[in-house]
Amino acid sequence: MKIELKNISKSFGSLKANKEISISISGGIHALLGENGAGKSTLVKIISGQLNPDKGSILISDKKISLGSPKIAINNGIGMLNQNPLDFANLSVLESFLVGNTQNSFMSNNHKTKEEILHLFDNYNIEIDLNEKISSFSIGQRQQIELLRLLYNGVKIIILDEPTSAFSLEQKKMIFDTLKKLTKEDITIIFVSHKLDEVFEICDSGTVLKSGRVVYSMHKPFDSDSIFAKMFDDTRTKNKITNKEKRSDKFKLFIDELDKTKQETFSNESLIDFGTVVGIAGLQGSMNDKLVNNFFSRDFSKTGIFFDNGDYIDKEKLYYMPADRLERGLFEDLTLKEHFALSYSNRSKYLNWNDIEIYGEKKIQEYDIKATITQKVDQLSGGNQQRLMLSLLPESPGVLLLEQPTRGLDFNSANKMWDIILHRKKNDIAIIFSSTDLEEIWDYSDIIISVSGNTIVNIESKQNLNKENLARYVSGILD
Amino acid sequence: MITIENSLITVIALSTPLIIAVLGETISEKSGVINLSAEGTIMICALFAFVFGYLTDIAIVGLIAGMILGSIIAAFLSLCDIKLRMDQIAVGFVLTILCSRLSSYLGQDYVRISGPTLNKMPIPLLSDIPFLGNILFNHSLITYISISLIPLTWLLLNKTTFGLSLRAVGENPNAAKSRGIDVQKIRFIGTLIGGALLGLSGAAFSLYAKYGWSEGHTANYGWIVLAIVIFGGWNPFRAAMGAYAFGLLQVLAIKAQSVTLALSQVLPLLPFPLMIFILIFIQYINRKDSSSVPLIIKSLIGGNQPESLGKKLPKEL
């Protein structure tokens, strides 16, 4: 089934999410690649009818279709698998298939329907008990069931939005087999992903988006180097970096699950100077964030930071900033002032609001937060929430554990952020951060931990690495 | 004569209102809405049903009046939930207090008056069967209704398209919407049906199980309905069992009254906390260590709480 996007454009206020995107897919599995903020999710929402583009058109089998309605999209054979399955936990598989689908008001003996569905599952070599509850399946299986449901409803174009983030290897293999079979039946698949290894494995063609535009189109066989270049290339100029003051205190990092495929030149227990910046590089959906979280949760069987004398670091000295700020790091109904008070409250029981206000205003200046101190944090933009979270970290020396510290920030703000972070370097014990931006990792880390998926691929001083290898490690491409 | 036969008849008869209420609330909760006004609704509908029955001297009119009022209260709650996006628990609580007080106020003139009652309607032939016939087929109309509602509720929820859509909405409104279901409408109807049955339950009190009207006539029953629905794991059959179990506790308590005078005032109250503690106990054990719970308990109480229960609808809907 051929699908063509012509000059799709969409803006949200001043943010141009999609700029004149034109893609032509004649069939097979087509990858949609790009970093966070590149415009993928907007494009996908337009195709599936959830959003109306400002300009542009979509043609299916050379026929123009109307946009902006999910129902029309479904009628045109477009189906989508979200990251979280859109299913019903306490219903059975059969019931989940039938929701919204039955003609009569009394569900007659569904024998025929059951047979059809079982036949479908059989075609893809999946054994299933239709009466089992959806909640008893794993996420991977639920996605699979959803996929088959879409097929049952006659989809011709399926959009998979980062579907494999929660899959085991087994499940991934299963679904990939299914996908390959689908293409043989003239079903087109749009595969949104960050995982280059998966893209290489099953895609026939692909498009790379960056800042709302198409920057690269490709077909099998893929040339990994040029893809890397397009994805990670950045012509921006960086400002100054670290001034390496050697400090006498040292600490050790302990990471239990280290999986090497290359020869180690870095022992995971060697001594690290205070003030070192450790960057954990990984693509979206990898365990880079999780690793940072592991350090915070102090599950010593997995990860730990400890000193030369064998003591583990105190809980109070771990300053953690989670990636999903609003859900796990901030209180949406509290004002900025109250947040400052909370981080201030570690020092004293009594809150002197005047002092707190002064302290807060200072931080707002320092971190360039575009908000007033009396605003509630849910009114702030993502970038400002980010800046706020950073500003809430205590000033005293400790270990900074930052998940994607500059996510959502533009280049200048990101730079400014790093100025502040690095300023602390002189006093802090260590700065451990995760990022999907390899340039950022490269610029600021002293030591780089590379992860791909759920595996730690490498851990090494930057001096011993080069950028190409780094890109390879995080893509899971090893030769 | 106190026989097992008679006791069972009493249990079934006394449990009638509770069965109806529990089934109604189950339907409502399956669609995602907790009707915390149950206590107040049952009480004021008991009054209404009695008054209308008294004025027309036809018990069935009372039953219908009760149902209608129950629907109206539920409709109000539902509109606050769906259109105003208010917290269903808060609104339900206020409604409970309001309706309870209203029932006291409006019912002043009807205290200790005798009104119409629903008589026993033995089913010919079937009621002649020894033991079973007497227990099952020698009841009033409303009891027959309550018993038939049990499988009917199950059928509605599990064998009709409406029931399927209802359950889908209670699980994942977003997903339901993507399947083309009118989420607001379904949720509204679900709450309405629940309310209607709560109203019918109140009527079953004042016109049958506890004749007449007095202040606080149905006190605490509404609360226990909420507990039994959870106890029943949102399954009509299990919920009905829970309601009968409670009825049994009540009958036992009444019998025990004659044994110990000192506790006689307290005993009738005992089933309420007892029921709740069983629920707490079960929840506690279930949470603590899933593996050590004996399978039979798990199958008895393993509940499937509708994922969206008690939550406001997502903003996009």
Add this chain to the structure above:
Amino acid sequence: MNFNDLKINFIRFILSILIIFFLLLSFGINPLDVTNALFIGSFGSFEKIIRTILVWVPISMASIALIYTFSSGMWNIGIEGQIIMGAIGATIIARSFLGDTFISPYIQLFMALAFGGFWGLICAILKVKGGVHEIFSGLGLDFVASGIAIYLIIGPWKRKGIASTSGTEIFHENSWIPTVGNLDFPIFLLIVIILVYVFTFYLLSHTSFGLRLKATGINFFATNKFNFSSERYIIFSFIIAGALAGIAGFSQVSGSYHKLVPTISGGFGFLSILLVLICSRNIFLTFIISFLFAALIVGGSQLQIKLDLDHSLVGIIQASFVLSWLILQRVNLEKKILNIFSKVFTK
């Protein structure tokens, strides 16, 4: 609370009252007559004012108690039971050898606090350790407390010769709350409640404890980033709430009834839930509305005498008031009215 909020609350108050008036009219009752009767009934004489205060104190206590639990995100339906247990605690002292000593009220206060706090703690533990929803544990414990009270009243604590639900023996005078003057102005309770108001105001808005409590109620999961535990604060909130509710029970039993009766809580627990639904964490508003509700209750006895209206009308007024307030809040009518006003007055 800033001036704008004040204006909005004021308008909302007026609108809610208007709705009540309308409601009364639909019942065929003259709202002005009702207002008059209520006013006279609650403020018409010094004795009546004292009675109003005696009702205002436990309602305030219970409301403040609920501010703590609502802050941490909990529905403390068990408050009725906590009040009753507080009353029982106080009664134990009043009936003991300490009952006729002058320190009795002070020990009673302490016992009430302890009993109520303990009762609240049970709900907290069930919630935090067992995942049991506090609505159900609260309900269950309400029933149990009620049952215990009834059992004690007609059992071990029954009056000589009569086992009746009208209550226990009247306490020895030394166990009554300390008062001043011929009319027994309840100075002791007044001091206690003012202290609690001030303390709570201060605690919630000027200490990290209060802020953390609020944060727990907003986002259970984010608290560990700021180095405190949500579960701990939930437990604290229940203990404090229970303790304050217990004091309400003490006020009832030693201030108003001077004996233990089955209906010792007077439904004040649930009434306070209604109150806190509209007052939220606003101490000032709580102060005012609790006075209003108390006046309604005490003045309500006049309704029967003067207008032949049943006391349950008071409950209807209170619940309708709260419902109207909640809906008005959602609909945001006040802003529109303020806009119209300012347009009219700036012409």
